[in-house]
Amino acid sequence: MKVSTRGEYGLRAMVSLARMYGRGPMPLSVIAQDSAVPVAYLEQLMLPLRRAGLVVSTRGAHGGYQLARPPEQVKVGEIYRVMEGPIAPMDCVREDADEDTCPMIDGCATRIVWLKLRDSIVEVLDSTTLADLIAQAPRARAEQPV
Amino acid sequence: MKVSTRGEYGLRAMVSLARMYGRGPMPLSVIAQDSAVPVAYLEQLMLPLRRAGLVVSTRGAHGGYQLARPPEQVKVGEIYRVMEGPIAPMDCVREDADEDTCPMIDGCATRIVWLKLRDSIVEVLDSTTLADLIAQAPRARAEQPV
DNA sequence: TCTTACCTTACCGCACAGGTCGGGATTCGT
DNA sequence: ACGAATCCCGACCTGTGCGGTAAGGTAAGA
Numbered sequence: 001m002k003v004s005t006r007g008e009y010g011l012r013a014m015v016s017l018a019r020m021y022g023r024g025p026m027p028l029s030v031i032a033q034d035s036a037v038p039v040a041y042l043e044q045l046m047l048p049l050r051r052a053g054l055v056v057s058t059r060g061a062h063g064g065y066q067l068a069r070p071p072e073q074v075k076v077g078e079i080y081r082v083m084e085g086p087i088a089p090m091d092c093v094r095e096d097a098d099e100d101t102c103p104m105i106d107g108c109a110t111r112i113v114w115l116k117l118r119d120s121i122v123e124v125l126d127s128t129t130l131a132d133l134i135a136q137a138p139r140a141r142a143e144q145p146v
Numbered sequence: 147m148k149v150s151t152r153g154e155y156g157l158r159a160m161v162s163l164a165r166m167y168g169r170g171p172m173p174l175s176v177i178a179q180d181s182a183v184p185v186a187y188l189e190q191l192m193l194p195l196r197r198a199g200l201v202v203s204t205r206g207a208h209g210g211y212q213l214a215r216p217p218e219q220v221k222v223g224e225i226y227r228v229m230e231g232p233i234a235p236m237d238c239v240r241e242d243a244d245e246d247t248c249p250m251i252d253g254c255a256t257r258i259v260w261l262k263l264r265d266s267i268v269e270v271l272d273s274t275t276l277a278d279l280i281a282q283a284p285r286a287r288a289e290q291p292v
Numbered sequence: 293t294c295t296t297a298c299c300t301t302a303c304c305g306c307a308c309a310g311g312t313c314g315g316g317a318t319t320c321g322t
Numbered sequence: 323a324c325g326a327a328t329c330c331c332g333a334c335c336t337g338t339g340c341g342g343t344a345a346g347g348t349a350a351g352a
Contacts, residue, residue: 001149001153001235002147002235002236003235003236003260004339004340005341005342006340007147008256011259012254012256028298029297038343040343040344041343043298044342050299057297057299058298058350059297059348059351060295060350061295061296061350061351061352062297062351062352063349063350065298087147089148090148090154091148109161109279109282110157110158110279112282113271113274114149116274117267120267121147121266123266124259124262124263125259125263128258128259128262132258133255133256136258137254137258150310151311173328174328175328184311186312187310187312189329189330190331193330193331196329196330203330204319204329205330206318206327206328206329207318207319207321207326207327208319208321208328209318209319210328210329211329
């Protein structure tokens with residue numbers, strides 16, 4: 001039950017973009033440094049985010065990435081699903097799949113708790129936006145990270 | 147963010163034991179069949195459950211395993227922690243470790259949501275007991291599974 | 293037309309999940 | 323006393339997916 005680095009880095013990058021929102025496209029190298037993610041790996045992560053319509057890219061010199069919507073309108077849950085797939089602590093309670101498809105004969109007792117768990121996770125991730133995160137952060141970063 | 151089969155099988159086995167609670171020790175073969183877990187693998191999973199004091203074992207003929215406490219007093223969260231380790235969607239928000247130890251300079255904004263997520267998961271798992279699960283299960287199993 | 297930057301595909305090592313196997317130690321029934 | 327049932331324990335194995343790196347192609351501004 002760990003979030004992989006895809007989700008971790010993806011969210012960090014989106015938070016960086018949220019802080020820079022309104023300043024035009026930011027090149028990959030800047031985002032990578034600000035969010036402390038290897039640039040070559042981050043490049044790979046931006047692809048699904050772009051395809052999902054969460055960021056827009058500008059090619060060529062002075063190009064880069066920027067949020068497709070203001071930070072208040074981007075839910076953490078959206079980012080999470082793009083990076084990690086459907087929210088589900090267990091395959092039998094996937095969000096997308098047909099509900100109530102339990103392979104066990106007449107369902108198993110454990111499914112109850114996995115369902116509750118999934119709903120709880122969805123609630124947290126979908127009720128938080130990028131704007132919430134940058135607003136609640138301890139303080140804005142004053143200096144470049146090492 | 148998937149629960150591994152250790153957690154899944156471990157909980158299923160504990161639910162089986164909860165249904166059989168009060169009938170004395172149940173051999174591995176019976177638990178394995180009832181919970182649909184490979185017996186050789188289940189054996190491996192019972193070891194940490196025993197060491198954690200959640201089940202007690204009886205050796206020799208007519209031996210087996212049984213719950214150490216009645217199902218009402220066994221929280222799903224306890225089983226989960228034994229099988230999967232400390233509850234934490236991300237290492238920086240582990241239950242055990244020193245709180246507020248974020249490797250990033252002055253903390254990062256994303257940590258907020260991971261903390262909320264962890265607390266939410268803990269709440270669900272620790273507020274559910276084995277007794278809750280067998281009480282809410284659709285119906286008791288009438289016949290042996292295939 | 294050169295440089296900047298995004299876009300895409302291919303590759304790759306290794307840790308870990310998810311088991312299996314074999315043998316030893318205990319206890320019960322007879 | 324002895325054998326069957328059963329737990330106990332460590333060694334081993336195998337595929338998958340995470341967490342990247344590398345190398346080139348394409349678009350757009352200066």
